Amino acid sequence: MRQPILTSTTSYQSLRNHASQAREWQMRELFAQDPQRFERLSTEAAGLFLDYSKNRLDGRTLELLAELARERGVERLRDAMFAGEKINLTENRAVLHTALRAPRTRAFELDGQNITGDVHAVLDRIKTFSDSVRSGAWLGHTGKPITDVVNIGIGGSDLGPKMVCLALRQFAHPRLAMHFVSNVDGHDMDAALSRVNPETTLFIIASKTFTTAETMMNANTARAWFLQQAPEEALAKHFVAVSTNVEAIKTFGIDPANMFPFWDWVGGRYSVWSAIGLPVALSVGFGYFSDLLAGAHAMDEHFRTAPIEQNLPMILGLVGFWNREFLDCASVSIAPYHQDLNRFPAYLQQLDMESNGKRVTRAGDTITDYDTGPVIWGDVGTNGQHAYFQLLHQGTDVTPIDFIAALRPAHEFHNHHAALLANCFAQSEAFMKGKTADEVRQDLAGQPLDEIERLVPHKTFPGNRPSNTILMEYLTPATLGALIALYEHKVFVQGALWDVNSYDQWGVELGKVLAKKIEAELNGEAQPAQHDSSTNGLIARAKAAV
Numbered sequence: 068m069r070q071p072i073l074t075s076t077t078s079y080q081s082l083r084n085h086a087s088q089a090r091e092w093q094m095r096e097l098f099a100q101d102p103q104r105f106e107r108l109s110t111e112a113a114g115l116f117l118d119y120s121k122n123r124l125d126g127r128t129l130e131l132l133a134e135l136a137r138e139r140g141v142e143r144l145r146d147a148m149f150a151g152e153k154i155n156l157t158e159n160r161a162v163l164h165t166a167l168r169a170p171r172t173r174a175f176e177l178d179g180q181n182i183t184g185d186v187h188a189v190l191d192r193i194k195t196f197s198d199s200v201r202s203g204a205w206l207g208h209t210g211k212p213i214t215d216v217v218n219i220g221i222g223g224s225d226l227g228p229k230m231v232c233l234a235l236r237q238f239a240h241p242r243l244a245m246h247f248v249s250n251v252d253g254h255d256m257d258a259a260l261s262r263v264n265p266e267t268t269l270f271i272i273a274s275k276t277f278t279t280a281e282t283m284m285n286a287n288t289a290r291a292w293f294l295q296q297a298p299e300e301a302l303a304k305h306f307v308a309v310s311t312n313v314e315a316i317k318t319f320g321i322d323p324a325n326m327f328p329f330w331d332w333v334g335g336r337y338s339v340w341s342a343i344g345l346p347v348a349l350s351v352g353f354g355y356f357s358d359l360l361a362g363a364h365a366m367d368e369h370f371r372t373a374p375i376e377q378n379l380p381m382i383l384g385l386v387g388f389w390n391r392e393f394l395d396c397a398s399v400s401i402a403p404y405h406q407d408l409n410r411f412p413a414y415l416q417q418l419d420m421e422s423n424g425k426r427v428t429r430a431g432d433t434i435t436d437y438d439t440g441p442v443i444w445g446d447v448g449t450n451g452q453h454a455y456f457q458l459l460h461q462g463t464d465v466t467p468i469d470f471i472a473a474l475r476p477a478h479e480f481h482n483h484h485a486a487l488l489a490n491c492f493a494q495s496e497a498f499m500k501g502k503t504a505d506e507v508r509q510d511l512a513g514q515p516l517d518e519i520e521r522l523v524p525h526k527t528f529p530g531n532r533p534s535n536t537i538l539m540e541y542l543t544p545a546t547l548g549a550l551i552a553l554y555e556h557k558v559f560v561q562g563a564l565w566d567v568n569s570y571d572q573w574g575v576e577l578g579k580v581l582a583k584k585i586e587a588e589l590n591g592e593a594q595p596a597q598h599d600s601s602t603n604g605l606i607a608r609a610k611a612a613v
């Protein structure tokens with residue numbers, strides 16, 4: 068059904084009027100006026116605490132944003148997603164990654180069928196397989212236990228399992244080294260193969276479609292490498308597949324008994340909860356993998372039932388929408404103050420940008436008068452502080468930041484953890500407060516006056532820069548699951564407000580098609596086509612270098 072254009076809705080217009088005043092607000096003053104600001108603008112659920120008080124907004128802003136969410140039918144769409152309606156309109160598919168993390172007893176309906184049984188049947192197989200690899204019962208073709216797992220996949224078939232395996236390294240099996248090959252660049256494969264022994268390596272070919280060019284090329288290379296050192300019958304002990312495409316797996320030569328299926332109602336970037344999470348189950352064990360799912364499920368239940376005003380994903384989505392739409396923030400920086408979350412920004416890039424990087428509405432109308440998904444980027448603290456935080460503090464763009472931290476470390480270097488948290492909290496304070504010219508003058512007191520005045524503009528910080536802080540007690544499988552689900556639902560909320568289909572990704576197709584043509588030209592299998600002069604010139608240089 069065609070929605071009214073976002074900007075024509077009553078609540079959007081009220082927000083626009085409200086924003087004309089809010090743009091003038093100084094957060095320093097908002098904090099000074101309201102000693103309860105932190106208590107009022109923070110909330111918690113599923114083991115995560117969210118402080119959103121360091122944003123340029125007040126209670127009225129939140130009321131208006133909640134009204135907008137109601138007027139845009141965000142709750143209705145959420146309920147439709149959980150009910151298995153085909154809300155991915157361009158692919159005519161349901162969006163049911165939440166069913167992957169629901170307990171066995173909870174029914175999820177798709178086309179009148181309960182799918183929970185199918186989900187748990189695959190989970191049971193993951194358990195049996197991962198238990199046997201981890202215990203050493205699963206042997207390679209020469210009778211040795213598996214020591215290395217190489218996951219071959221890209222996008223959602225790589226970023227999720229890789230990010231989670233790194234984040235949960237404290238829980239990892241000591242015998243199993245995890246490797247991830249995603250890039251079609253042969254250096255990626257070369258680096259992985261140079262570290263493993265074919266007798267003790269398990270390859271997982273992970274691809275929802277089993278047609279993705281990079282993954283297929285990498286899978287064929289791995290297979291050829293393996294078969295140079297082992298007989299054909301050995302493949303069954305060393306190659307398994309995760310996919311929705313049984314036929315393609317058979318054609319590749321993998322026994323369907325070694326295939327872990329999932330379904331078209333799981334988007335690639337939402338698939339770490341499915342069999343795509345097999346590397347996680349192998350690395351940390353099925354028990355911790357289940358805890359990851361349970362943490363996500365706790366966030367699902369919160370998202371499904373809590374009123375908008377106390378609902379973490381709703382709040383995170385609405386505040387981000389406010390910053391994007393009314394304070395002109397074109398990007399969001401993700402700053403996990405936890406080394407083990409160092410792939411989390413890259414994971415969120417796909418989750419958010421592939422979902423909401425859209426320029427037409429769900430009905431196909433071109434969006435002309437508002438902005439959609441922001442650029443997502445970032446790195447772990449404190450490293451980012453010594454690289455790009457300069458721009459965040461004093462550059463001409465305002466970039467909201469999400470700080471993420473665990474209150475307790477999983478190591479014994481407690482002085483390090485105090486230093487880490489101090490930096491995290493200090494940065495959010497500095498972004499909010501900034502430093503006035505008078506404060507700079509006080510700091511420089513004693514120096515010659517003309518020298519002070521020369522330095523004042525350089526040492527002044529505008530402040531008033533928004534941030535959220537998300538805290539958990541420890542980084543555990545459960546809190547990580549909740550954190551990922553929090554961002555999944557935040558993306559959902561924003562997609563619903565912007566009226567875009569967050570569940571397709573047609574934008575990646577054009578480059579893929581052109582790459583196929585150019586690859587044939589580079590290999591001399593096709594005559595040079597009519598490209599522009601730049602592309603022709605680049606192809607010619609590459610051919611000359613061969």
Ligand code: F6P
Binds near residue numbers: 222224335336
């Ligand atoms: O090209 C984009 C994309 O389709 C992503 O959405 C997906 O996660 C990735 O490619 C990998 O796809 P597959 O799992 O089918 O190989």
